[in-house]
Amino acid sequence: MxxxxxxxxxxxxxxxxxxxxxxxxxxxxxxxxxxxxxxxxxxxxxxxxxxxxxxxxxxxxxxxxxxxxxxxxxxxxxxxxxxxxxxxxxxxxxxxxxxxxxxxxxxxxxxxxxxxxxxxxxxxxxxxxxxxxxxxxxxxxxxxxxxxxxxxxxxxxxxxxxxxxxxxxxxxxxxxxxxxxxxxxxxxxxxxxxxxxxxxxxxxxxxxxxxxxxxxxxxxxxxxxxxxxxxxxxxGGSDPFVVMPSADIEEAAKTAVRARAQNTGQSCIAAKRFIVHTDVYEAFAGRFAAGMRALKVGDPLDESTEVGPLSSEQGRKDLEEIVDDAVRRGATLLCGGHRPEGLAERGWYYSPTVIADITPGMRIHREETFGPVAALYRVPDLEAAVELANDTPFGLSSNLWTRDDAEVDRFVRDIEAGGVYVNGMTASHPAFPFGGVKRxxxxxxxxxxxxxxxxxxxxxxxxx
Structure with a gap:
């Protein structure tokens, strides 16, 4: 063959x-x-x-x-x-x-x-x-x-x-x-x-x-x-990106866009679930959705393109089915959720997407989204954030945004993942061990x- x-x-x-x-x-x-x-x-x-x-x-x-x-x-x-x-x-x-x-x-x-x-x-x-x-x-x-x-x-x-x-x-x-x-x-x-x-x-x-x-x-x-x-x-991975009130919200939101959209979102270590403390949720969500919406989608050979096509037609179909399931079950689209006009007719493109109001019955809550689609959650405290972060069959890496050392210690102690990146996005480097736990x-x-x-x-x- x-x-x-x-x-x-x-x-x-x-x-x-x-x-x-x-x-x-x-x-x-x-x-x-x-x-x-x-x-x-x-x-x-x-x-x-x-x-x-x-x-x-x-x-x-x-x-x-x-x-x-x-x-x-x-x-x-x-x-x-x-x-x-x-x-x-x-x-x-x-x-x-x-x-x-x-x-x-x-x-x-x-x-x-x-x-x-x-x-x-x-x-x-x-x-x-x-x-x-x-x-x-x-x-x-x-x-x-x-x-x-x-x-x-x-x-x-x-x-x-x-x-x-x-x-x-x-x-x-x-x-x-x-x-x-x-x-x-x-x-x-x-x-x-x-x-x-x-x-x-x-x-x-x-x-x-x-x-x-x-x-x-x-x-x-x-x-x-x-x-x-x-x-x-x-x-696979479904890495959490946790944002606490003491974080630099502007920097966290900018980094979140890069962390989700790298490689058109087709990365095991891309942040996929954005878990935000209620005190800073609105500030983060607005900046994050605006940043995702502003990404340039286009010809991957164009030097200015930030998000290219998905690798296959089936990959786009799989992503669409997960997004459609979430919307049908009551999730809110903050941006995206569709094929971009003028591009999708030629290749396997999908618009950068942020989905809020996720509930446990939705596929996006349990499955890895391999494309530029982010799930956004609101939590009352770090304990709830850690519990939600661990509520996944995967455990590759994780991200925490905080200036509170006690929160860092608690997160490192309790998170079920092979890596913890504080105030930055997950990235592999030859000097650091890379891998995960669970599935x-x-x-x-x-x-x-x-x-x-x-x-x-x-x-x-x-x-x-």
Whole structure:
């Protein structure tokens, strides 16, 4: 079955690709296994040289790869360039820090003697061939934040990217090839989701990482569990954005617009539920709705566009159904809630939307909205805000706006999420661990925690 690049700005098919045959998949797995046997013994200095070279090439390619991402999945081109730049930064960070992050650890001397050892240490060794199943919404960043630490740890990668971004997937394979990595260190597999199980069950594949939907995560986790293989999952999110009376309301509202509309709202870590103290609700709601209404929706290749099309026609339909359900059940539209005139006839656009008066019976209260749609709530105090923030099956990240340190401490203690961002919006950074709890997944990416996820943590005990 062909894999196609369809431009979401106009619905036109740009290019089609053939899926890999079973024989070619076998050749690529064998190539990856052979590459690992050689690559795992390379020095950190050699790996760092190669990753730095890949970062330099990506920096040179920034304009072209940004255009590829934009035409494949609709990301505004300015945001696509920023994504490429973020990948360059992360690659250089891991090239510079991996050796220190994976340095041998030495237990305290007394503990070593108690064990009967003359010497003991903990060593981090690479696991092997890692299968990465990646989504379309950040088609470069999601891959690099896996690949940079995994490759610096001495692993090799097989990428099964989302089927609507094949050009970006092939670019990534070519990037590592041009940087000088040994053949087989990083390969793209142009395959459908049906081929994933066979690859994951192959004994030469050591582990898997997936970023994507909850159903996809459950599927990969169950297969890997049956094979007793390590997985890291980063799944959906319905992040709360809590605003308390002591906050800078003007800044909170401006940031809320960016937090909801980034990547046309198609981000797991985008703030989606805006939970506002009643004392500042009206002031925040007016500013927030005005900011969302003012966003420029248009051609993602236009430098001034802030919100592009959704990645697919089905994605827009799903979003419309959630919004229509809320309105039908009594919610109030503060802005948006429709397809923009003049654009929707050509591509898969949806207007930035703010919905108030949400009740628990509405789909928007329980489901992730993957597009520029915000749910707005009013609460009487922090206790109610935390209770509402936790009333979701997801637990990826969270945001709190306050100048009260006691409120910060209480929120950090009680929120069920993998991250807390105070007076700012959630963003991933190579130095900080990233991941969630509950149905947002498990394991961590980035930082030292991320690079160790795909390592064999080995105790080395030596007697006399």
């Amino acid at each position: 062909p894999i196609a690049t369809v431009n979401p700005a106009d619905g036109q098919t740009l290019k089609t690709y053939d899926e890999l045959s079973a024989e070619e998949i076998e050749r690529r797995i064998a190539r990856a296994a052979a590459a690992f046997r050689r690559y795992r013994t390379t020095s950190f200095a050699e790996r760092a040289r190669l990753v730095h070279r890949a970062a330099d090439l990506l920096e040179e390619d920034q304009q072209d790869v940004a255009r590829t991402m934009t035409t494949e999945m609709g990301k505004p081109v300015t945001q696509a360039r920023a994504e490429a730049a973020k990948c360059v930064k992360a690659m250089r960070w891991y090239a510079d820090h991996a050796e220190g992050l994976l340095a041998d650890e030495h237990p305290a001397g007394t503990d070593v003697k108690d064990s009967g050892a003359v010497r003991a240490r903990v060593r981090y060794r690479p696991l092997g061939v890692i299968l990465a199943v990646m989504p379309w919404n950040f088609p470069l960043w999601q891959v690099i934040r896996f690949a940079a630490p995994a490759i610096m740890a001495g692993n090799v990668g097989l990428l099964k990217h989302a089927s609507n971004v094949p050009g970006t997937a092939l670019y990534l394979e070519d990037l590592f090839r041009r940087a000088g990595f040994p053949e087989g260190c990083f390969q793209t597999l142009l395959i459908g989701s049906g081929a994933v199980e066979g690859i994951l069950r192959d004994p030469r594949v050591a582990a898997a990482t997936l970023t994507g939907s909850e159903p996809a995560g459950r599927s990969v986790a169950s297969i890997a569990g049956d094979e007793v293989k390590k997985t890291v999952l980063e799944l 947002s997944g498990y394991g961590r990416e980035l930082s030292g925690h991320g690079i160790r996820e795909f390592c064999n943590i080995t105790t080395v005990w030596q007697g006399a």
